[in-house]
Each structure stands twice: as C-alpha cells, then as structure tokens.
Amino acid sequence: MDAGLARHSRFDPACGMNRLVTKRISLAGAAQRRGRAGRLKAGICCRLWAREEEAAMPQQIKAEILESDLEELVLQLAHWGVSTVQAIQAMAWLDVPPTAALSVARRQLTILGALDDQGRITPRGRHMVALPTQPRLAHMLLCGKERNQGALACCLVALLEERDPLWKNGQHADSHLEHRLDWLCSKRSPEAEHLRAQAYRLARLLHLEEDIFAAASRQREALGQLTALAWPLWTAQRQRDQDGQAVYLLRQGKTALLPLTDSLAHTEYLSVSSLADTGAHGRIRLAAPLSLEVLEELFAPQISDIQRLDISADGQIYARRQKCLDSLLLQESPLPRPEPATCAQAICDFLHQGGPTALAILPWNDVSRQWQARILLLRELEGDRWPDVTDAALLDRLNDWLAPVLTQSASLRTLSPEQLYNGLRTLLSPQQTHILDKAAPCRWQTPSGTWHPIIYGDAGGPWLAAKLQEFFGCEQGPIIANGRVAVTLHLNSPAGRPLQVTRDLGHFWRHGYASVRAEMRGRYPKHPWPEDPLNATATALTKKKFATEKMRLKN
Numbered sequence: 001m002d003a004g005l006a007r008h009s010r011f012d013p014a015c016g017m018n019r020l021v022t023k024r025i026s027l028a029g030a031a032q033r034r035g036r037a038g039r040l041k042a043g044i045c046c047r048l049w050a051r052e053e054e055a056a057m058p059q060q061i062k063a064e065i066l067e068s069d070l071e072e073l074v075l076q077l078a079h080w081g082v083s084t085v086q087a088i089q090a091m092a093w094l095d096v097p098p099t100a101a102l103s104v105a106r107r108q109l110t111i112l113g114a115l116d117d118q119g120r121i122t123p124r125g126r127h128m129v130a131l132p133t134q135p136r137l138a139h140m141l142l143c144g145k146e147r148n149q150g151a152l153a154c155c156l157v158a159l160l161e162e163r164d165p166l167w168k169n170g171q172h173a174d175s176h177l178e179h180r181l182d183w184l185c186s187k188r189s190p191e192a193e194h195l196r197a198q199a200y201r202l203a204r205l206l207h208l209e210e211d212i213f214a215a216a217s218r219q220r221e222a223l224g225q226l227t228a229l230a231w232p233l234w235t236a237q238r239q240r241d242q243d244g245q246a247v248y249l250l251r252q253g254k255t256a257l258l259p260l261t262d263s264l265a266h267t268e269y270l271s272v273s274s275l276a277d278t279g280a281h282g283r284i285r286l287a288a289p290l291s292l293e294v295l296e297e298l299f300a301p302q303i304s305d306i307q308r309l310d311i312s313a314d315g316q317i318y319a320r321r322q323k324c325l326d327s328l329l330l331q332e333s334p335l336p337r338p339e340p341a342t343c344a345q346a347i348c349d350f351l352h353q354g355g356p357t358a359l360a361i362l363p364w365n366d367v368s369r370q371w372q373a374r375i376l377l378l379r380e381l382e383g384d385r386w387p388d389v390t391d392a393a394l395l396d397r398l399n400d401w402l403a404p405v406l407t408q409s410a411s412l413r414t415l416s417p418e419q420l421y422n423g424l425r426t427l428l429s430p431q432q433t434h435i436l437d438k439a440a441p442c443r444w445q446t447p448s449g450t451w452h453p454i455i456y457g458d459a460g461g462p463w464l465a466a467k468l469q470e471f472f473g474c475e476q477g478p479i480i481a482n483g484r485v486a487v488t489l490h491l492n493s494p495a496g497r498p499l500q501v502t503r504d505l506g507h508f509w510r511h512g513y514a515s516v517r518a519e520m521r522g523r524y525p526k527h528p529w530p531e532d533p534l535n536a537t538a539t540a541l542t543k544k545k546f547a548t549e550k551m552r553l554k555n
Contacts, residue, residue, distance in 0.1 A: 063095040070097055070105040071135045075114055075121070079129045083119035111232055112139045131205065133157055140230040141206060149222045150206045151215035155184055156226055158199040160273060164286065165191060174263050177223050177273065177288045185213040224290035227271035228298055234272040235295065236284070237328045248272075248284065253327040256282035264288075269295055292330065299325055307335060309346035315361055315412025317343050344406035348398040356391040362402075365417040368424055373457030374440035375428075381481055387427050394424075401426050444478040444487065446470040447538035454478070454487055465490035468499055468516070469528055472536035475506040494524045494542075509533050 047054070065073075074088070082088055085102045109115045114125035114135060121129075128138035137157040144153020159165070159180045166173035166180060173179065184195055196213070203212045228235050236248035236256060245257040246265040256275060258265050267289045274286035296303060303325050310318045319335035319342075351358045372389050379386035387393075394401070405423040406415065428436065440462075443451045448470035456462050462480065468491040471477075478487040491500040491508070499516050502508045513533055521529040528543050530536040539546045 065095050065097050070101050071108055073097065074102060074105040075109055075125060075129060075135050078115055078119060078121040078125065109135060112136065114139070133161060136230040137161065140226050141202060143229045144226055145206050147222070147225070149219045149226060150208050151203065151210060151212035152219035152222055153226055154199045154202040154206065154208065154212055155181060155216040156223070157202055158195045159184055161198070162195060165195070175258060175284055175287050176263050177227065177286055178220055181216060181220060181223065185217050223288035224271040225294055225298060227273045227288050228290055228295070231271065231273055232299065234275060235290065235325070235328065236270040236272050236287070238268050249327055251326045251328050254282055256284050258284045268292070295325070296330065303330065307338060307342060309338060309342065311346060311350040315347060315350070317346060317411045340407040344403040347406055347412060348403050351398060352395065356395050359391045359395060361412060363415055363417045363420050365421070368417065368421045370442065370456055371421065371424060374436060377456055377462065377485070378436065378440055378481060381484060386432070389427065439481050441480065447472065447474045448540045450540055454480070460488055461485060463488040463490055465492055467492050467494060467540055470538050470540050471505060472530065472533045472538040474538065475509065475534060477503065477505050493520060494527045
C-alpha cells in the first residue's frame with residue numbers, strides 16, 4: 001500500500017478549537033521526510049538550550065486554547081447562538097476554555113459593542129464577524145469607515161495583523177505607530193508590498209475607491225483615535241519618570257513603561273496597541289498620541305464626574321471634583337463647600353477604615369468616656385437591656401450616632417466634645433438615660449456634704465476619692481447598680497495623698513483607723529483626728545474653720 005492517513009490535533013483560529021486534521025500522505029513521501037530529518041541511523045542530537053533550563057521545561061506544550069485571547073472564539077460562538085460561558089464550556093472540547101478567559105473576552109467584546117449585556121451578538125458584532133480579521137481590528141475598520149478615516153484604518157489593520165516591520169534583531173524600534181504608517185505608505189520592499197496588498201483588499205471590502213496610502217497619510221492625526229477605539233482599556237496616562245522609564249497608567253489599572261528615549265515618552269496620553277507583559281509592569285511596544293479632548297469625545301458616556309473627599313490623619317476634609325475614566329484621572333478641581341451629609345459620610349468611612357483605634361482621634365472628654373463606662377458596667381450586669389458601646393460597637397454604628405452631629409462640622413477639627421457627647425447620648429432612650437443616672441450615678445455626696453465624682457471603667461471597678469475626714473460618722477460607702485456594686489473608697493490625707501483604699505468602711509474604722517490616726521495627727525495637727533470616728537462629724541475643713549463654721553450656723 002503506497003499511501004496512508006496521518007491524523008494530528010491542531011488549534012483552528014477560525015473556530016477557536018483543537019480540531020482533528022486528517023491528511024493523506026504517500027508512504028514514500030513519509031520515508032523521504034524521515035530521511036531529511038536524519039532518522040535513518042544513529043547520530044548526534046544537539047540541545048539548543050542550557051542544561052539547567054531543561055529541568056524547568058514543561059513535559060508537553062500547553063494547549064493553545066488555555067492561554068490564548070478568546071475574543072474571536074467568543075464572537076464566533078455568539079454568532080452561532082452560543083452566548084453564555086456555561087454553554088460554551090458545555091461543548092465537546094478537547095481542552096475546555098477557562099472561565100476567566102471567556103469572561104474577559106465577553107467583557108472586551110461588550111465594550112466594543114459586539115455583544116449585548118446578555119452576551120448575545122449585536123448587529124455590529126455581525127458586521128465584525130463578516131470581516132476577515134480579529135474582532136478588535138474589525139472594529140477598527142468599522143470605526144474608520146464611520147469616521148471617514150477608512151483608508152487609515154485599512155493601513156493600520158494591515159500593519160497590526162503582522163509582525164512589527166520595524167522589529168530588527170530582536171529589538172523594538174521607537175513605539176510610535178506613525179513610523180510604521182510612513183514605512184507602509186512609502187516603501188516598495190517585498191515585505192511592504194505584501195502589507196500594501198492586504199490594505200487594498202480591506203479597502204475593497206469597505207468600498208473605498210481612493211488612493212488609500214495618500215489618504216492614510218493625510219489622516220495620520222487620527223492614529224490615536226482608531227487605536228483607542230480598538231483597545232479602549234489600553235488608553236494610558238503618563239504618571240512620572242522612574243529609572244529611565246516613563247511610567248504610564250492604563251485605563252484598566254495596570255502600569256506600563258516606555259523608555260525615556262522613545263519619541264512618545266513625554267506624551268500625556270497614549271493609545272496603546274501592543275503591550276508586552278513583563279510582570280509587575282507592562283512594556284509599551286506600539287502606541288499613538290491621544291489628546292485629552294479626543295479622549296473625552298471618544299469615551300464621553302463612560303467618563304464619571306464625581307465628588308471626592310480625602311481626609312487627613314487628623315480628620316481635615318479636602319473636597320475635589322474629579323472627571324475619571326476608570327483608573328485615569330482626567331481633570332480635578334477643588335470644591336470649597338461640599339455637602340454636609342457628604343462630609344459626614346466621608347468621615348464615617350475614614351474612621352471605619354482605621355478600625356476601633358481610629359475613634360481615638362475624636363474629641364473625647366471625661367464626660368463621654370465616663371458615660372461609656374457607666375453603660376458598659378450595667379450591660380455587664382444586665383446584658384442586652386443596655387446597648388453595646390465598646391469602641392468596636394460604636395464604630396459599627398457611626399451612621400446612627402456620629403453622622404447626624406457631623407453634619408454641623410466640616411471636619412473632625414471643628415467637632416466639639418459637647419457635640420460628640422450629644423451624639424453618643426442618642427444611643428439611649430430618655431427612659432434609659434433616667435435609669436442610668438440613678439443606677440450608675442456620676443457623683444456621690446459624702447457625709448460632709450461635698451459631692452465627688454464616681455470614676456468608672458478601671459479594672460478594680462467604680463471608685464471615689466475624698467478626704468478621710470469627710471467619711472466620719474459613716475459606716476457604709478455608696479452601693480450602686482441597684483445594690484449590686486460597692487464603690488471602692490480612696491481615703492486621702494488632707495493633702496490629697498492616699499491613706500487607705502477600701503470597700504468596707506466600717507471595717508476600716510474598727511481595725512485600720514487607729515494606726516492611720518497615730519501617724520497622721522502629728523503631720524496634720526490642724527485637721528480633726530477623733531478617737532471615735534463613727535461618732536464624729538464629717539468635714540472637709542480644718543478644726544479652726546470647722547469650729548468657726550459651726551458657730552456661724554449656731555448663731
């Protein structure tokens with residue numbers, strides 16, 4: 001038998017699938033090819049890579065469909081009526097196309113107008129399918145025809161379908177697409193003639209009868225427009241210089257680099273058509289300049305006009321109006337008087353991002369912190385009858401208690417402690433506030449008649465400090481929380497130094513007072529130190545002033 005069938009799998013770009021190809025070959029021809037390959041006898045195999053590279057090589061080449069751009073595949077399938085990712089993946093594939101790549105392709109085609117929001121092909125998409133080129137370049141041809149720039153579009157597509165003609169010895173030339181256009185329109189080399197013939201074929205499909213190369217030269221100002229329409233997410237804005245490179249931000253959010261020696265490296269906006277992925281940053285290979293005015297005209301429906309509020313570490317608000325195209329900031333101007341509700345929300349968002357510790361920048365005073373500690377004491381005893389007012393819980397409810405008072409302030413700098421306290425108090429009903437004041441009072445009157453603050457929130461529980469003499473005649477200190485918590489007493493000397501800390505005042509009078517009296521009566525002789533404190537009159541005065549006051553009251 002002098003002939004046979006050979007079968008192999010090949011990726012077919014027309015349908016985007018691995019297709020089994022059957023080819024009839026002659027056995028003699030196969031033997032001849034084996035002979036040319038040098039496989040009729042033993043020989044030497046030369047490895048064309050370093051030995052250390054071999055270990056990292058894959059065992060087999062990964063299927064092309066798993067790594068390729070799938071826009072053409074998705075558009076063709078949508079043309080056939082297969083419009084969802086699930087339906088595409090349910091087809092009989094040798095290698096199922098990845099979900100992420102299919103989703104990206106659908107999004108790109110939707111931006112180009114080839115698919116609707118449901119993934120179904122649009123009339124424009126059908127026109128793109130009819131053109132013999134990839135979707136982006138088909139879109140470029142249609143846009144060129146619509147904008148009276150068809151000749152330029154045909155030349156650009158012919159150039160971009162092939163390898164960069166100015167690529168020499170593995171090195172890219174200057175990135176400007178205009179250099180390629182000039183080469184195509186003026187050169188008469190065999191390589192240029194091949195591309196010129198392709199440009200003519202495309203021109204006939206668009207029914208262009210003019211001298212397309214002369215017309216393309218006249219239309220060169222539109223290079224950036226057509227490129228941006230085909231690669232809208234690769235519209236780039238210059239950011240800064242870095243290590244001999246111009247750093248550009250792409251509309252999609254990625255950064256890309258261009259050597260400062262490139263003719264486009266100082267251009268504010270670029271339309272990029274070729275981008276090498278080099279890891280953290282892309283590298284711009286082919287691009288054209290784009291003015292801000294043209295950019296705004298091309299993408300007007302997608303440009304957002306927003307009010308942006310930035311807040312400094314101390315809560316100062318800086319308001320700006322911004323025009324943005326996705327990641328690109330096109331214009332910015334200050335806003336002198338942002339809306340109060342907008343400011344309030346911005347401050348709340350700022351505090352949320354900082355976590356519970358961010359509340360420390362609020363203008364807390366003792367009144368607010370003591371209010372918080374009093375409620376937490378009762379919540380510990382009575383549970384959910386009282387709201388959670390820990391810093392973490394307060395952070396979660398900023399919109400309930402802080403935002404309303406922030407509408408009166410342009411920043412945290414102008415928020416007063418009184419406003420903060422008023423906001424906190426809204427977390428309790430009037431009835432709860434009344435109960436709080438009775439169950440966890442802010443102060444207590446000692447037997448001397450003087451009011452002293454009760455301090456909440458410390459590890460040892462609530463406490464009160466006063467001169468020891470102010471408790472004469474009293475055997476029991478204050479008990480709060482409906483009789484469940486005894487307040488710790490800090491009994492101080494006349495100079496305010498601590499002498500005793502106790503919750504059992506009666507025990508102190510009977511067992512500790514005598515030694516304190518013996519030590520203190522000589523140090524503070526002007527103050528009363530009776531032998532029997534339980535039968536003495538409480539006072540904050542010296543003995544002389546106390547006697548004078550007693551005489552005054554008697555008269």
